[in-house]
Amino acid sequence: MTKPENKGGDGVLSQRLLARTLGVDAKSVRVENIDLVGDDLEIRLRPRIAHRGRCPHCHQRCPGYDPGRERRWRALDFGRTKVFVLAQVPRVSCPEHGVVVAAVPWARHGARHTLAFEQLAAWCAVEMSSTAAARLLRCTWRTIGQIIARVVAELGDDELLEGVTRIGIDEIAYRRHYRYLLVVVDHDRRRLIHAVDGAHPTSLNAFFDLLGEERTQAITHVSADGAPWIARTVTRRCSQAIMCADTFHVVQWAGDALDLVRRELWNEVRDRRPLASRRAYGEGKVLNESRWSLWKKPENLSDAERARLDYIAATHPRLHRAWALKEGLRVAVTSTGPGAIAALDRWIGWAQRCRIAQFVRLARRIREYRSAIVATIEHGLTNALVESFNTKIRLITRRAFGFHNVNALIALARLTLAGQRPKLPT
Numbered sequence: 001m002t003k004p005e006n007k008g009g010d011g012v013l014s015q016r017l018l019a020r021t022l023g024v025d026a027k028s029v030r031v032e033n034i035d036l037v038g039d040d041l042e043i044r045l046r047p048r049i050a051h052r053g054r055c056p057h058c059h060q061r062c063p064g065y066d067p068g069r070e071r072r073w074r075a076l077d078f079g080r081t082k083v084f085v086l087a088q089v090p091r092v093s094c095p096e097h098g099v100v101v102a103a104v105p106w107a108r109h110g111a112r113h114t115l116a117f118e119q120l121a122a123w124c125a126v127e128m129s130s131t132a133a134a135r136l137l138r139c140t141w142r143t144i145g146q147i148i149a150r151v152v153a154e155l156g157d158d159e160l161l162e163g164v165t166r167i168g169i170d171e172i173a174y175r176r177h178y179r180y181l182l183v184v185v186d187h188d189r190r191r192l193i194h195a196v197d198g199a200h201p202t203s204l205n206a207f208f209d210l211l212g213e214e215r216t217q218a219i220t221h222v223s224a225d226g227a228p229w230i231a232r233t234v235t236r237r238c239s240q241a242i243m244c245a246d247t248f249h250v251v252q253w254a255g256d257a258l259d260l261v262r263r264e265l266w267n268e269v270r271d272r273r274p275l276a277s278r279r280a281y282g283e284g285k286v287l288n289e290s291r292w293s294l295w296k297k298p299e300n301l302s303d304a305e306r307a308r309l310d311y312i313a314a315t316h317p318r319l320h321r322a323w324a325l326k327e328g329l330r331v332a333v334t335s336t337g338p339g340a341i342a343a344l345d346r347w348i349g350w351a352q353r354c355r356i357a358q359f360v361r362l363a364r365r366i367r368e369y370r371s372a373i374v375a376t377i378e379h380g381l382t383n384a385l386v387e388s389f390n391t392k393i394r395l396i397t398r399r400a401f402g403f404h405n406v407n408a409l410i411a412l413a414r415l416t417l418a419g420q421r422p423k424l425p426t
């Protein structure tokens with residue numbers, strides 16, 4: 001047992017040194033005791049007078065309620081040794097917030113880890129795999145999820161919402177496609193500005209409420225997928241904005257239509273041998289394997305995939321025509337400049353006459369969204385941003401499975417994609 005302040009002339013230095021290694025300001029705490037308990041280092045702290053008896057919410061000094069109890073926080077490790085901070089924390093009676101545990105300078109209200117530890121955990125959550133982060137910090141991924149939700153709750157929205165003019169609205173499925181996040185991106189600053197559980201008019205209206213009247217009126221363009229409720233809400237809340245189609249989803253519709261054609265053909269040609277192993281044979285197998293070749297952009301195809309596509313061109317002309325239609329639409333809606341709109345109209349004409357039911361239907365749908373797609377082409381709202389966000393958020397949702405908590409998922413998305421990447425504690 002050591003009393004750092006009693007060690008002759010070194011007292012002040014070791015107070016400062018310890019406070020610094022814990023990531024707290026030596027002016028706000030006193031180190032009362034250090035003890036090695038088993039393999040853990042326990043450091044007993046006491047807030048200095050100016051930092052005692054304050055409400056954790058409003059930081060006002062409040063009358064004491066009771067002496068409270070001893071609490072324990074995990075702090076940054078000293079090398080291989082786990083470090084814990086201990087302190088007796090009284091409860092105070094705040095006129096506004098009632099009886100609450102008093103604030104401490106080294107941790108957030110209700111946290112079981114110090115501020116420095118939480119900062120490091122947030123950095124690890126963004127920068128490394130969940131397994132690596134959990135092993136390095138020696139805590140569970142789930143705990144890291146709770147920590148980042150707390151870190152993000154302190155970040156303000158104003159910085160993200162200030163000065164936005166062109167936004168994209170998207171719904172993203174998480175947890176096996178029956179729950180949705182509503183996600184809003186800023187096209188100009190290329191970052192996530194809002195993410196919330198539940199994609200429906202209520203959550204979108206809440207976003208516009210958060211944005212406020214003035215900032216809502218400043219919005220000039222809104223891109224969204226084909227969901228009619230988004231268009232309706234946007235028209236009601238910011239009628240001055242031009243609605244643009246989010247071409248990433250338009251290309252997805254074409255991909256879905258193509259897949260329907262492929263499956264229809266697969267049903268016609270597959271070998272009806274006993275399907276005990278549920279494996280496809282013969283032509284059915286070829287069609288199964290061609291799924292990715294048909295779906296990918298031609299410039300990303302490997303040699304084997306290109307060969308598969310050539311085989312389809314030679315043996316299944318109808319499927320190949322469907323593939324050409326999908327590619328034609330992708331090129332038409334993702335190009336800009338003069339000619340792009342004419343290309344779109346040519347595509348609609350081509351698809352209407354193609355005699356492939358799925359694409360005739362798609363042509364009808366595209367014609368309904370034509371003005372929104374034309375707006376996208378004319379205003380140069382690129383599809384790349386929404387597409388890359390979609391990919392990244394999908395990766396994040398997969399990593400966030402272990403959190404079992406949608407707020408932790410949203411926190412991870414915000415830390416990663418909102419330009420608010422945490423800094424390493426120094």
Ligand SMILES: [Zn+2]
Pocket residue numbers: 055056057058059060094095096097098
């Ligand atoms: Zn208070």
